[in-house]
Amino acid sequence: MSDNKVYRASTTAPVNIAVIKYWGKRDPKLNLPTNSSLSVTLSQSDLRTHTTASCSPKFTYEDSLLLNGSPQDVSGARTQACFRELRALRKKIEAENPSIPPLSTYPLNIVSENNFPTAAGLASSAAGFAALVRAIADLYELPSSPTELSRIARQGSGSACRSLFGGYVGWEMGSAVDGSDSVAYEVAPASHWPNMRALILVVSAAKKGVSSTTGMQTTVATSALFPARANEVVPRRMKEMEKAIAAKDFETFGKVTMRDSNGFHATCLDTEPPIFYMNDVSRAAIRIVEGINNAAGKTIAAYTFDAGPNAVIYYLEENEKAVAGLFKAMLGAKEGWGGNRGVAVPVNDEAMVKVESHAAAVATTLKEGVSRVILTSVGEGPMKTKDSLIDEAGEAIH
Numbered sequence: 001m002s003d004n005k006v007y008r009a010s011t012t013a014p015v016n017i018a019v020i021k022y023w024g025k026r027d028p029k030l031n032l033p034t035n036s037s038l039s040v041t042l043s044q045s046d047l048r049t050h051t052t053a054s055c056s057p058k059f060t061y062e063d064s065l066l067l068n069g070s071p072q073d074v075s076g077a078r079t080q081a082c083f084r085e086l087r088a089l090r091k092k093i094e095a096e097n098p099s100i101p102p103l104s105t106y107p108l109n110i111v112s113e114n115n116f117p118t119a120a121g122l123a124s125s126a127a128g129f130a131a132l133v134r135a136i137a138d139l140y141e142l143p144s145s146p147t148e149l150s151r152i153a154r155q156g157s158g159s160a161c162r163s164l165f166g167g168y169v170g171w172e173m174g175s176a177v178d179g180s181d182s183v184a185y186e187v188a189p190a191s192h193w194p195n196m197r198a199l200i201l202v203v204s205a206a207k208k209g210v211s212s213t214t215g216m217q218t219t220v221a222t223s224a225l226f227p228a229r230a231n232e233v234v235p236r237r238m239k240e241m242e243k244a245i246a247a248k249d250f251e252t253f254g255k256v257t258m259r260d261s262n263g264f265h266a267t268c269l270d271t272e273p274p275i276f277y278m279n280d281v282s283r284a285a286i287r288i289v290e291g292i293n294n295a296a297g298k299t300i301a302a303y304t305f306d307a308g309p310n311a312v313i314y315y316l317e318e319n320e321k322a323v324a325g326l327f328k329a330m331l332g333a334k335e336g337w338g339g340n341r342g343v344a345v346p347v348n349d350e351a352m353v354k355v356e357s358h359a360a361a362v363a364t365t366l367k368e369g370v371s372r373v374i375l376t377s378v379g380e381g382p383m384k385t386k387d388s389l390i391d392e393a394g395e396a397i398h
């Protein structure tokens, strides 16, 4: 009897937001960066990609991927690189054990779903590629470590390599030409510093900005500030940041996070033609964070911005009222304050009075420009799940 079985494996993978930014490639094909970077993995209760990978000798079509119900093009070099690398690892095992099914020769059918609005402009490619690679690795029963898989996910999207781990994650730029040493590593697990919170202000962008892939290439080619950032500033900050995380020193963590975000956006402005990712709403969020830190007399909140106007604000749980509570006083009417933790953020009205009188215009800009908020925290890496998005017959479950 011929084998008609549908082989399946499912996983969920998190989003990560960098505190030391990856910006610049020394090899665009392999996504090898010009500097190391460091991120915080965010909780999957709020932001995650759920992926089921399946394969079967009965699939007659080519490799396919369905994301949030829409068929995706898998012919791109990045997705193809991930498929090719994972198949090669499976082939090796098959060669050693001729009795196991030759899964590497079957077409792949992959179904993915995000639990957050794709339109929010959040870095969904990181969670997407991390989930894709982890799910196929599980389907193929590869003995690969998260480090090894991060080398593959990196080829899908650079920042995806950091989503293979939970907690506080570094990506070592490496020096090998083939990228074998450009991998992610755990700086500290989520349990080391579990009270790290993140408030994301989703800012409605009028039009789509420059993609990170294109933006970073242009920065490397034209910015005069860029070499100093990649060669001197970031290596120093990587050390400072790892030390701050080890010591749970929020003051340093916050200061370095904000300096690095501003430094990265400065190289964008220094690019020809200049790239503007932050807008007036982003800058209003910065002003509020500055106000919060001035009032506290120390750094208790830290903003960071990726290749878009959304603000991510890190703070510790004990400062929830002073930080998230203040934003809630301005943005309480927006969607998202419920979060998934079931803890209501107290509104910080007293501090709000100060903000309104000193910076009413800033508060108005925020109110007008933020479409929703996401309250989340540091979280775990990819997790296997029995919850399959593909049924036994190989059909997508809706």
Ligand code: DP6
Pocket: 017, 018, 020, 021, 022, 023, 031, 037, 123, 125, 156, 157, 158, 159, 160, 212, 213, 305, 306, 307
């Ligand atoms: C600003 O990982 O999206 O978010 O490798 O071209 O897919 P590609 O780029 P991508 O870039 C992320 C850039 C960033 C900073 C960061 O996450 O470190």
